[in-house]
Each structure stands twice: as C-alpha cells, then as structure tokens.
Amino acid sequence: MNCDFPWSAELWEAESSSAFSRIVTTNPIENQLPPLKEVVNQLLDTPTSENSIPWGLSLSSEHLLILIYAINSLAFQARVGLLKYLPLDAVSRAAGNWKRIWDSVVGAVEQEQILHLGYPKHAEELWWLLKATLEVSDKPETGFAYLESSATDELGTLNDFIQSCYRNA
Numbered sequence: 749m750n751c752d753f754p755w756s757a758e759l760w761e762a763e764s765s766s767a768f769s770r771i772v773t774t775n776p777i778e779n780q781l782p783p784l785k786e787v788v789n790q791l792l793d794t795p796t797s798e799n800s801i802p803w804g805l806s807l808s809s810e811h812l813l814i815l816i817y818a819i820n821s822l823a824f825q826a827r828v829g830l831l832k833y834l835p836l837d838a839v840s841r842a843a844g845n846w847k848r849i850w851d852s853v854v855g856a857v858e859q860e861q862i863l864h865l866g867y868p869k870h871a872e873e874l875w876w877l878l879k880a881t882l883e884v885s886d887k888p889e890t891g892f893a894y895l896e897s898s899a900t901d902e903l904g905t906l907n908d909f910i911q912s913c914y915r916n917a
Contacts, residue, residue, distance in 0.1 A: 781806055788818050791842035792834075804849040809868035812850050816874045819843055823878055827885050827895070840882045847875055880913040 762768035781787060781803050794801055807815070819842050826834045850872060885895060894909035 781811070784814065784818065787815065788822070788842065791815070791819070791845045792822075792838045794841070794845055796841055796844040796848070801845060801849065805852060807849060807853060809853060809871065812846065812853060813868045813871045813874075815846055816871050816878070819846060820874060820878050823882060827881070836882055836885060840879075843875060843878050843882065847872075850875065877910065880909075884909075884913065 762771055782790075787803070790801060819839060822831065822834060822842070823836070823839045825831045826836055826839055854872075881895070884892065892909050892912070893905040
C-alpha cells in the first residue's frame with residue numbers, strides 16, 4: 749500500500765491532448781493526496797468525532813473505492829489474527845471516517861451520475877458489509893461460516909451472512 753493514488757478518471761478519459769493538458773493544469777501536483785498507506789493510517793488513527801480530514805474532499809469516488817477495499821482487507825486480517833497490533837475498533841474508526849468522506853463526496857454528485865460510476869456505485873454496500881462484519885465479529889459464537897478465519901470463495905456463506913444482518917437491522 750505504499751504507492752500514490754491514481755490520477756482522476758477524467759485524465760484517462762480526456763478526448764484530446766489539449767483537454768488532457770487543461771485537466772492537468774487544474775490538478776496541480778502540489779495538491780495531490782498523500783500516499784495510500786498514509787491515507788489509510790490517518791483513517792485508522794483519526795477519531796470519528798473530528799470534524800474533517802484535510803484531504804478528504806480531494807478524494808474521488810474511485811479513490812474511495814480503493815480505500816474501502818483496503819479497509820475491508822485490514823478488517824479480515826485483523827479479525828483472523830494476522831494483524832495482532834491492529835484492533836478492530838481502529839478498523840471501525842477507519843470505516844466511520846470513510847463513510848463521512850463518502851457522504852461528503854457523493855453529496856456533491858447528482859444522483860443520476862452515481863448510477864454511472866461503475867464499481868464505485870457499490871462502495872457504500874461494501875462499507876455496510878464491513879460495518880456488519882465488524883459488529884458481528886465482536887459477538888462470541890455467531891455461527892456464521894462467512895466469519896470463519898479461512899478465506900473462501902463460497903458465495904452462499906456470504907449471502908447467508910448478508911441476509912441475516914439485513915433481517916436483524
């Protein structure tokens with residue numbers, strides 16, 4: 749995770765070299781985000797009661813998708829004991845900070861545009877799954893196969909977990 753965030757999608761979709769140049773000039777290098785590792789660490793360490801994270805509004809929906817995948821990965825590793833130094837409450841704090849930034853960024857985007865975001869349109873569902881997993885992980889003997897410490901591609905266990913959390917929400 750020690751890398752820079754990708755440039756905005758509009759750079760990759762520029763229709764001409766002049767459009768690309770115009771976009772680059774509106775996104776100066778000195779205003780770029782910290783590396784991914786630093787952003788994740790700040791999400792883990794920042795109390796959710798703080799009003800804002802300075803670079804929060806500089807994130808795009810694509811950046812937030814990358815972050816929710818990273819936080820989900822940390823949650824799994826912490827839950828199964830691979831990251832003994834990372835408590836689940838820090839992961840929960842990161843998820844709360846992520847959601848606050850997501851709401852700010854998506855609040856500025858019209859609802860029709862959200863439907864055309866591709867993968868990022870499912871980022872909020874990934875956040876919901878993360879929060880549900882963290883909440884259930886704290887309860888002893890939940891009995892969900894999805895929460896067992898071995899990774900699996902069994903979608904039935906994921907579906908059972910989601911259905912149960914949805915019914916209990």
